[in-house]
Amino acid sequence: MKYDVAVKNVYLPNGDNKTVANIGINGNKIVYIGKEEISGTEEINGKDMLAVPGWVNTHTHLAMTLFRSYADDMELMPWLQEKIWPIEAKMQREHFKWGSYLGVVEMIKNGTTCFNDMYFVMEETAKAVDEGGLRAVLSRCVMGDDPKDDYRMKESLDFYKEWNDKANGRIKVAYGPHAPYTCTDRYLKKVVEYAKQDNVLLHIHLAETAKEVEDCAARSGKSPIALMESLGLFELPTVAAHCVYVDKNDRQILAKNNVAVAHNPQSNLKLASGIAPVTDLLDDNVLVTVGTDGCSSNNNLDMLEEVRLACYLAKGTSHNPTAIPAQQALEIGTYNGAKALQFDKLGKLEEGYIADIVLYNMSESYWYPRHNFVSNLIYAASSNDVDTVIVDGKVLMKKREILTLDEEKIKFETNKIALELTK
Numbered sequence: 001m002k003y004d005v006a007v008k009n010v011y012l013p014n015g016d017n018k019t020v021a022n023i024g025i026n027g028n029k030i031v032y033i034g035k036e037e038i039s040g041t042e043e044i045n046g047k048d049m050l051a052v053p054g055w056v057n058t059h060t061h062l063a064m065t066l067f068r069s070y071a072d073d074m075e076l077m078p079w080l081q082e083k084i085w086p087i088e089a090k091m092q093r094e095h096f097k098w099g100s101y102l103g104v105v106e107m108i109k110n111g112t113t114c115f116n117d118m119y120f121v122m123e124e125t126a127k128a129v130d131e132g133g134l135r136a137v138l139s140r141c142v143m144g145d146d147p148k149d150d151y152r153m154k155e156s157l158d159f160y161k162e163w164n165d166k167a168n169g170r171i172k173v174a175y176g177p178h179a180p181y182t183c184t185d186r187y188l189k190k191v192v193e194y195a196k197q198d199n200v201l202l203h204i205h206l207a208e209t210a211k212e213v214e215d216c217a218a219r220s221g222k223s224p225i226a227l228m229e230s231l232g233l234f235e236l237p238t239v240a241a242h243c244v245y246v247d248k249n250d251r252q253i254l255a256k257n258n259v260a261v262a263h264n265p266q267s268n269l270k271l272a273s274g275i276a277p278v279t280d281l282l283d284d285n286v287l288v289t290v291g292t293d294g295c296s297s298n299n300n301l302d303m304l305e306e307v308r309l310a311c312y313l314a315k316g317t318s319h320n321p322t323a324i325p326a327q328q329a330l331e332i333g334t335y336n337g338a339k340a341l342q343f344d345k346l347g348k349l350e351e352g353y354i355a356d357i358v359l360y361n362m363s364e365s366y367w368y369p370r371h372n373f374v375s376n377l378i379y380a381a382s383s384n385d386v387d388t389v390i391v392d393g394k395v396l397m398k399k400r401e402i403l404t405l406d407e408e409k410i411k412f413e414t415n416k417i418a419l420e421l422t423k
């Protein structure tokens with residue numbers, strides 16, 4: 001059979017370490033996986049490569065790549081108040097544009113095919129996603145007190161009209177109330193109303209620090225999770241970033257309402273916020289996904305690194321080495337993310353699923369011996385092994401060369417503009 005794209009002779013993450021398979025793609029779908037000989041209008045030689053679903057990063061602030069290595073080793077509030085917010089206030093459209101491009105380049109190179117972003121001037125991020133070829137859920141970050149005539153929410157609604165379900169469905173728009181400590185209750189209620197009207201996903205930071213939870217309890221008598229439930233947030237599909245401080249009652253609320261948690265272990269550790277109780281969340285049937293957060297609280301967007309850390313922390317904090325085995329780690333970083341972001345038929349290598357596929361080159365020494373490819377991947381591999389990236393059936397990178405964007409120009413321009421901004 002001849003397909004639009006034929007990926008030939010790859011290994012699959014299915015426990016079979018001996019047999020190679022061929023993947024046939026038509027349009028944006030995987031239509032064949034098996035051992036039959038196939039050909040394609042475009043053919044990819046997958047010899048000695050492992051095919052996996054692309055990573056889904058469920059919490060980012062993409063243009064914050066501009067702040068990489070700018071303000072490290074600080075506490076959350078001084079970091080935001082003294083370093084990040086003053087610079088953000090000076091940022092122009094160009095900054096969001098180049099910061100987004102740099103983030104898209106980094107994601108393609110580390111095998112991330114889909115992400116959930118909340119930031120500002122989102123049209124620039126949408127353009128970079130569209131041009132780079134990735135899949136994303138994008139929200140204009142909103143915050144404040146009185147929702148009446150709020151320019152942020154207005155931008156958010158306009159952005160929804162312009163970009164929702166664009167780029168062949170690769171771009172979806174969500175609403176992104178920043179956090180309970182930056183939005184008043186009446187503001188959040190209004191965002192929920194808008195979200196119901198447009199039937200969109202919500203993306204919010206919740207229970208990130210102990211102080212946030214204490215302050216919320218002092219103000220409302222409730223935990224951030226319980227407060228959000230009472231305001232109606234969870235009546236919509238919601239991605240809650242962090243959830244570091246969640247008790248049994250909070251976890252039950254999250255599970256009952258199908259709220260997805262975006263676990264960002266590097267960010268939580270770097271800002272010394274704490275460690276999310278991931279094994280408790282899993283035990284209570286909460287949908288756990290993995291995110292990297294912005295490039296400053298976490299200095300890279302490397303999903304393999306993030307998933308590996310999530311896995312190790314789960315084992316270490318629960319004193320249970322069977323917590324999050326390798327296969328589950330792969331699912332948490334791929335399928336769970338796709339589910340949290342409400343994409344149908346995404347995050348698995350199966351016929352009928354959307355063709356978002358990453359090929360890892362297995363030539364490095366740590367891919368040997370080969371008892372189990374998924375173990376090799378989760379515990380030993382490097383994101384530099386990502387050779388080929390396919391999103392929506394289109395090849396975005398081949399032999400580590402990005403085909404959709406000019407990587408060198410993006411690195412040069414972003415560095416220039418970022419250094420000028422922070423001068």
Ligand SMILES: [Zn+2]
Nearest residue numbers: 205241293294
């Ligand atoms: Zn964040």
